[in-house]
Amino acid sequence: MKRMLFVATLASTVLSANPATAQKSSHASTNKLDYEAVGSQIGVTPADxxxxxxxxxxxxxxxxxxxxxxxxxxxxxxxxxxxxxxxxxxxxxxxxxxxxxxxxxxxxxxxxxxxxxxxxxxxxxxxxxxxxxxxxxxxxxxxxxxxxxxxxxxxxxxxxxxxxxxxxxxxxxxxxxxxxxxxxxxxxxxxxxxxxxxxxxxxxxxxxxxxxxxxxxxxxxxxxxxxxxxxxxxxxxxxxxxxxxxxxxxxxxxxxxxxxxxxxxxxxxxxxxxxxxxxxxxxxxxxxxxxxxxxxxxxxxxxxxxxxxxxxxxxxxxxxxxxxxxxxxxxxxxxxxxxxxxxxxxxxxxxxxxxxxxxxxxxxxxxxxxxxxxxxxxxxxxxxxxxxxxxxxxxxSPGMPQQVHVSTSNLDNDTILKWEAPKSSTGDVHYQVVWRETAINDWQYAFDVKDTSGSTPYSVLLPISKDNVFFGVRACNAKADCSQAVPPVPLREH
Known part of the structure; x- marks a missing residue:
């Protein structure tokens, strides 16, 4: 089955060739923590x-x-x-x-x-x-x-x-x-x-x-x-x-x-x-x-x-x-x-x-x-x-994403998340990865996965250490009505 890997850069866009290099240069200039440098802070979603x-x-x-x-x-x-x-x-x-x-x-x-x-x-x-x-x-x-x-x-x-x-x-x-x-x-x-x-x-x-x-x-x-x-x-x-x-x-x-x-x-x-x-x-x-x-x-x-x-x-x-x-x-x-x-x-x-x-x-x-x-x-x-x-x-909302996993195959400071579409939904669906520090209770940051066309499972690579945050993936419609987030289950692939 074809896998789609979306790579998040520190400018909150997709399809960067080397997120690790971008992370290093950004930290040198902004002194941001990795979980602050990708995506954006969660604010007030526009009302439906x-x-x-x-x-x-x-x-x-x-x-x-x-x-x-x-x-x-x-x-x-x-x-x-x-x-x-x-x-x-x-x-x-x-x-x-x-x-x-x-x-x-x-x-x-x-x-x-x-x-x-x-x-x-x-x-x-x-x-x-x-x-x-x-x-x-x-x-x-x-x-x-x-x-x-x-x-x-x-x-x-x-x-x-x-x-x-x-x-x-x-x-x-x-x-x-x-x-x-x-x-x-x-x-x-x-x-x-x-x-x-x-x-x-x-x-x-x-x-x-x-x-x-x-x-x-x-x-x-x-x-x-x-x-x-x-x-x-x-x-x-x-x-x-x-x-x-x-x-x-x-x-x-x-x-x-x-x-x-x-x-x-x-x-x-x-x-x-x-x-x-x-x-x-x-x-x-x-x-x-x-x-x-x-x-x-x-x-x-x-x-x-x-x-x-x-x-x-x-x-x-x-x-x-x-x-x-x-x-x-x-x-x-x-x-x-x-x-x-x-x-x-x-x-x-x-x-x-x-x-x-x-x-x-x-x-x-x-x-x-x-x-x-x-x-x-x-x-x-x-x-x-x-x-x-x-x-x-x-x-x-489109409903909850299914089979949400975080890759634990390697010791590194990146995070690869994978998921499948909700069980029962139609229409346009886009996905949002959310995360928060481990000592915080509510979601703090979000990253919109822009392109979800093609085969599943969907994937995204974020230059954020999975050890320092909790992640979730939620499915949203065009009006930003989102499902509750689904936390990833560790998956070690060989």
């Missing part, structure tokens, strides 16, 4: 007009209306599905029916563009979650609710991106199915983000497929997301990104001066403990514990944020957290990560635990409970905007 138009449609008022309605279902405990004495119009199944109606109304507005379904199953009695007492003690019906916006490109439509929040709630006693458990923040806020993303994005067409989900069973042990992730794995979904929103209400507690309405946390999985031991050893040997698919998805969120939100009139910043989740807590992104799908969790900057998993009450003048009054709907709208921009960027 389609995505910018979509963001203008995000409505804090609609988000407020949806959360208000969800709270009115009184108690959305997953196990309330087995109760027979609930007040009509309350409980988890009534909420599921209403969510499905919302998706269907959005589909009606776009001429039937959404495929709206229940993902129904029966969860069997189970052991305790996180060493707790069992939270499902008898066969319990569960309903995930989802809407699919099929990709407009027959090939790219095979790729999928999913957004989710959980619509079940809990009281202090996770087995309490009757007392008021509003869940205005945990997780009506995340469910509202998924609903608003479906409403807005259904007005546009994207090459890849988008799935908008509200899952049940999170509070009982991630049951709904676990079932959906297993289904995706079993059915062979090309699921390249999962965005989970859980507790994104921007808690507004009088007197709390440490909350930030300009930040949202983005949590992601490092090395999977279930990975083959050989993969874990290889990752640890090259310092690749932060180069996992989920961490790369989080970096893409940061890139999207720079383009669409952090430079707006009211800057909004995504903060990458190098943790799967918060201490003593878990979320639905874990279910997808465990199955090998890139996934992240969005959560407000500073949680108030008096307003989570609490019996609604007032004690000594302090209010407890996850009440509507503590949500900030403008904050939730900005989180929704970040999710929408991320989904749209990924759905418009």
């Amino acid at each position: 007009p389609q995505i910018a138009a979509a963001l203008k449609l995000v409505s804090a008022d609609r988000i407020k209306a949806n959360i208000t309605r969800l709270v009115e279902f009184h108690n959305r405990s997953t196990i309330s599905s087995t109760e027979t004495d609930l007040k009509p119009g309350t409980g988890v199944f009534a909420a599921a029916d209403w969510i499905k109606l919302q998706f269907e109304s959005y589909s009606k507005d776009c001429g039937g563009c959404l495929e709206v379904q229940f993902d129904e199953f029966v969860e069997q009695p189970q052991a305790g979650f996180n060493n707790s007492h069992p939270r499902i003690v008898k066969p319990t019906p569960l309903r995930n609710v989802y809407a699919i916006l099929r990709g407009s490109d027959p090939s790219a439509a095979k790729r999928m991106y999913l957004i989710t929040g959980h619509y079940d709630t809990r009281e202090t006693d996770v087995m309490n199915t009757h007392d008021f458990a509003p869940g205005a923040n945990d997780d009506s806020s995340g469910t509202a983000v998924s609903l608003e993303a479906a409403r807005v994005m259904s007005k546009f067409k994207f090459p890849a497929t988008l799935i908008f989900v509200a899952v049940a069973g999170e509070e009982q042990g991630l049951n709904g997301s676990h079932h959906l992730a297993l289904r995706a794995q079993k059915e062979g979904w090309e699921l390249e990104g999962v965005l989970n929103n859980d507790i994104v209400g921007g808690d507004t507690t009088p007197g709390d001066t440490l909350q930030s309405k300009q930040r949202v946390r983005v949590f992601s999985q490092g090395i999977l403990p279930s990975s083959p031991i050989e993969q874990i050893r290889q990752a640890l040997s090259i310092g690749g514990e932060n180069e996992t698919p989920s961490r790369q998805l989080a970096r893409e969120v940061l890139a999207v944020d720079r383009t669409y939100l952090s430079t707006s009139k009211e800057p909004f910043h995504a903060a990458m957290e190098l943790r799967l989740d918060r201490f003593l807590r878990g979320g639905d992104h874990r279910s997808f990560s465990d199955e090998g799908f890139p996934s992240v969790r969005f959560t407000e900057w500073r949680e108030n635990f008096d307003h989570q998993h609490q019996h609604v009450r007032t004690e000594n003048g302090k209010e407890y409970g996850d009440l509507l009054k503590f949500d900030d709907f403008n904050y939730i709208a900005r989180v929704a905007g970040l999710n929408i921009a991320t989904l749209a960027t990924l759905a418009n």
